[in-house]
Amino acid sequence: MNKPLVVITGASSGIGEAVARAMSQLGHPLLLLARRVERLEALDLPDALCRRVDVTDRDTLKLALEEAESRYGDTDCLINNAGLMQLGRADEQDPAEWDAMVDVNIKGVLNGIYAVARQMKARKGGTIINISSVAGIKGFPNHMAYCGTKFAVHGLSETLREELADDSVRVVTIAPGAVETELLSHTTSSEIKDGYEQWKDGMGGVITAEDIARCISFVYQQPQNVCIRELVVTATRQTA
Numbered sequence: 001m002n003k004p005l006v007v008i009t010g011a012s013s014g015i016g017e018a019v020a021r022a023m024s025q026l027g028h029p030l031l032l033l034a035r036r037v038e039r040l041e042a043l044d045l046p047d048a049l050c051r052r053v054d055v056t057d058r059d060t061l062k063l064a065l066e067e068a069e070s071r072y073g074d075t076d077c078l079i080n081n082a083g084l085m086q087l088g089r090a091d092e093q094d095p096a097e098w099d100a101m102v103d104v105n106i107k108g109v110l111n112g113i114y115a116v117a118r119q120m121k122a123r124k125g126g127t128i129i130n131i132s133s134v135a136g137i138k139g140f141p142n143h144m145a146y147c148g149t150k151f152a153v154h155g156l157s158e159t160l161r162e163e164l165a166d167d168s169v170r171v172v173t174i175a176p177g178a179v180e181t182e183l184l185s186h187t188t189s190s191e192i193k194d195g196y197e198q199w200k201d202g203m204g205g206v207i208t209a210e211d212i213a214r215c216i217s218f219v220y221q222q223p224q225n226v227c228i229r230e231l232v233v234t235a236t237r238q239t240a
């Protein structure tokens, strides 16, 4: 039987790339979105439509989704993964970095929801997986704006789940701890980056994007009437 369409934002690196490979392995056609479309195409996955989409652009995101659906059918799963982490001290950070994180980490997630929620509700099925963070559960030094955006992802997901539950649409929040990806490279302060690397070294390294992809696949493969609402996944030695 043909598998349904899975849409992944931020599939050009890290967790999004690992989930793209995992979902492809399971036989799903894919819509892969990111700004670096050449990295999406380089994955060379079968039945994968790759589109250069900035998740802050609501209309372009929706158009790409419509194009993928005309090719592969309804979206059964949206993985709202695109994100930006620019760490900084609250009293020192350039507020432009706050703006960028709010735009991508919150509004980008809302834009993904906008593109699929109405249709999933109407056909009474589907899964929306929002990638938050342990930084969406507790505070960390130098994480003020980033934590704020990830607390928002938790909050909007909780509400969305209640709104869509009666229509059998699942809403899942994934909250990873530190994962070895390009995420830290967005931070401009070398002092903060060095401290973060030392923190990771201190726990003997962190988990991989493939670890998170495996968890996402597990959540998605449950029967539609089983909703794993939230998964918090960290390295065993991560205590914060």
Ligand SMILES: NC(=O)C1=CN([C@@H]2O[C@H](COP(=O)(O)OP(=O)(O)OC[C@H]3O[C@@H](n4cnc5c(N)ncnc54)[C@H](OP(=O)(O)O)[C@@H]3O)[C@@H](O)[C@H]2O)C=CC1
Residues within 6 Å of the ligand: 009, 010, 011, 012, 013, 014, 015, 016, 033, 034, 035, 036, 037, 053, 054, 055, 056, 081, 082, 083, 084, 085, 104, 131, 132, 133, 134, 175, 176, 177, 178, 179, 180, 181, 182, 183, 184, 209
């Ligand atoms: N790594 C970690 O320690 C943790 C990560 N997370 C979350 O996981 C998610 C994935 O991050 P991770 O894989 O680690 O980091 P990466 O930096 O490797 O990946 C981020 C992805 O987001 C995409 N992206 C960023 N901005 C935009 C945008 N405006 N429009 C479209 N795509 C965008 C990037 O693509 P491109 O640049 O090509 O547009 C890239 O594919 C994020 O939401 C992050 O907050 C949560 C907890 C821990």
Ligand SMILES: O=CCS(=O)(=O)O
Residues within 6 Å of the ligand: 085, 132, 133, 134, 135, 140, 176, 177, 178, 179
């Ligand atoms: O989301 C990022 C990981 S951490 O800095 O909160 O552990």
